Amino acid sequence: MHEDGTLHSIDGLRRLEANAARRLGDDRALMRRAGLAAWHAVLAHWPDARRIVVACGPGNNGGDGHELAMHALACGRDVSVVGLPATSPAGGTAAEAVRRYTEAGGRSQVFDGRLPHADLVVDALFGIGLHRAPEGDAARLIEAINSHGAPVLALDVPSGVDAGTGTVPGIAVQASHTLEFMRRKAGLWTGAALNHRGTASLDTLELETTDFDGVEAVAMRWTVDALAHALPARRRDSHKGQHGRVLCIGGDHGHGGAIVMVAEAALRVGAGLVEVATRPAHVAPLLARRPEAMARGCDVLGGVTLEGSLAACDVVAIGPGLSQSEWAREAVPWVSRAGKPLVLDADALNLLAESAWPVVPSDTILTPHPGEAARLLGVTTPDIQRDRLASARQLAERHGCTVVLKGAGTVVASPGRRPVVIAAGNPGMAVGGMGDVLTGTIAALRAQGLDAFEAACTGALLHAAAGDRAVLEGGARGLLPTDLSPWLRRLANPDFPDPR
Numbered sequence: 001m002h003e004d005g006t007l008h009s010i011d012g013l014r015r016l017e018a019n020a021a022r023r024l025g026d027d028r029a030l031m032r033r034a035g036l037a038a039w040h041a042v043l044a045h046w047p048d049a050r051r052i053v054v055a056c057g058p059g060n061n062g063g064d065g066h067e068l069a070m071h072a073l074a075c076g077r078d079v080s081v082v083g084l085p086a087t088s089p090a091g092g093t094a095a096e097a098v099r100r101y102t103e104a105g106g107r108s109q110v111f112d113g114r115l116p117h118a119d120l121v122v123d124a125l126f127g128i129g130l131h132r133a134p135e136g137d138a139a140r141l142i143e144a145i146n147s148h149g150a151p152v153l154a155l156d157v158p159s160g161v162d163a164g165t166g167t168v169p170g171i172a173v174q175a176s177h178t179l180e181f182m183r184r185k186a187g188l189w190t191g192a193a194l195n196h197r198g199t200a201s202l203d204t205l206e207l208e209t210t211d212f213d214g215v216e217a218v219a220m221r222w223t224v225d226a227l228a229h230a231l232p233a234r235r236r237d238s239h240k241g242q243h244g245r246v247l248c249i250g251g252d253h254g255h256g257g258a259i260v261m262v263a264e265a266a267l268r269v270g271a272g273l274v275e276v277a278t279r280p281a282h283v284a285p286l287l288a289r290r291p292e293a294m295a296r297g298c299d300v301l302g303g304v305t306l307e308g309s310l311a312a313c314d315v316v317a318i319g320p321g322l323s324q325s326e327w328a329r330e331a332v333p334w335v336s337r338a339g340k341p342l343v344l345d346a347d348a349l350n351l352l353a354e355s356a357w358p359v360v361p362s363d364t365i366l367t368p369h370p371g372e373a374a375r376l377l378g379v380t381t382p383d384i385q386r387d388r389l390a391s392a393r394q395l396a397e398r399h400g401c402t403v404v405l406k407g408a409g410t411v412v413a414s415p416g417r418r419p420v421v422i423a424a425g426n427p428g429m430a431v432g433g434m435g436d437v438l439t440g441t442i443a444a445l446r447a448q449g450l451d452a453f454e455a456a457c458t459g460a461l462l463h464a465a466a467g468d469r470a471v472l473e474g475g476a477r478g479l480l481p482t483d484l485s486p487w488l489r490r491l492a493n494p495d496f497p498d499p500r
Ligand SMILES: NC(=O)C1=CN([C@@H]2O[C@H](COP(=O)(O)OP(=O)(O)OC[C@H]3O[C@@H](n4cnc5c(N)ncnc54)[C@H](OP(=O)(O)O)[C@@H]3O)[C@@H](O)[C@H]2O)[C@@H](O)CC1
Pocket: 017, 021, 027, 030, 031, 032, 034, 057, 058, 059, 060, 061, 062, 064, 125, 126, 127, 128, 129, 130, 131, 132, 133, 134, 135, 138, 155, 156, 157, 181
């Protein structure tokens, strides 16, 4: 079976292991495949590595390391296996791998505070079996790997990372590349794990369909290729009304730019009409920058003006720069009554956290960053980050709607749908206003006919991918939210140039 875009929990992977071992009638077969796949990864990424250090732990991850060491040895490389002192000798399948390596003439040494010189370090300390923060010798060995200077290939998981949740409870290996086995691990694609994973690849170890009996993926991983299928088609004879009308509400005194960025992104992602309701003082600067937008200056966010705009629109994007003033609160009953699909961001979420909104309809999209998510769930930001997938799911259940939990490895969750993790985006995007661009992006897709979950997933991917493309032009530092505009447009048209 080939990669299928699924992300798995530790429990799921354990079940997969057990099913495959039963089918193969040999619980050593998978480890042998893993070791060989790891050796192929070395040949693919570092073909000239002559001296290879393999840091092996006491479990099956260490067994994979010994299998790899055996292949490297057989191919004439200078191999040193370094193990942890004071751990009980490997048992079961790992012991068999140690025996094979030793019988092939392999040497092992106990970590004495220093690692030998090498062109490549392989991290085979801990995989999915990590169950506490590394301490003592384990922590020192990880520190030595990180300060060694050679590139680091992590087998299955960078040691020290919790592959189920993405949390990093203590010190963890800083891998150049991680080779995952069997299936991708949910925790390696979101949150703090991204600091440790480096680039990543997968070897499925030739699993078969029957191995997946009773194994449910916990999420799907979306990469930029998904855009080709996710974006709505456009009829040749379409008119602007069919591409949806977005009403953007926000931009109180002192935050006028936020709602301008929402509007600009919505236009660049293809909304047919975009209207902005903001403070009167912000209308002229908005029109000077984006004459394509319609603008209403409102000293009161309600009444006939807003009612007319609400009646005409297909989607309301509310929150960026909204503040929590009386002006902002005024809008809530009007917007709630309108019965339009909503995208709630920033201060609209803060108002939701303090119960200023009535229950939100199920086709609403919430786009919290971890701080806003913490306020919504009444927990701390570290609580949210400890298990981002679970946090997004919990928020989606609590409010009965779609949630986009932003940040490195954005997670989209919705009741009854399998969550999606966005495998795109970069730290250049950590700058004020970047979330406003996401709000406009998602609102525009919703206006063009995608359902709430599809619009949220596609919008989050489009936004992150545009950020990745924009970064290539001049680096992460200094990237501005509006730098994404041309890339939003380019990536929103995967079939460009259109031969028609
Ligand atoms: N089974 C199979 O068929 C296949 C398995 N595969 C491979 O096996 C990996 C999973 O192997 P695994 O279950 O043996 O767990 P693993 O990650 O080696 O760690 C457990 C060991 O580490 C120890 N330990 C844990 N945390 C610690 C800490 N903080 N500090 C110190 N020690 C700590 C723990 O010791 P304990 O504390 O329990 O005494 C135990 O000894 C998987 O990721 C993949 O690489 C592949 O080959 C495919 C086929």
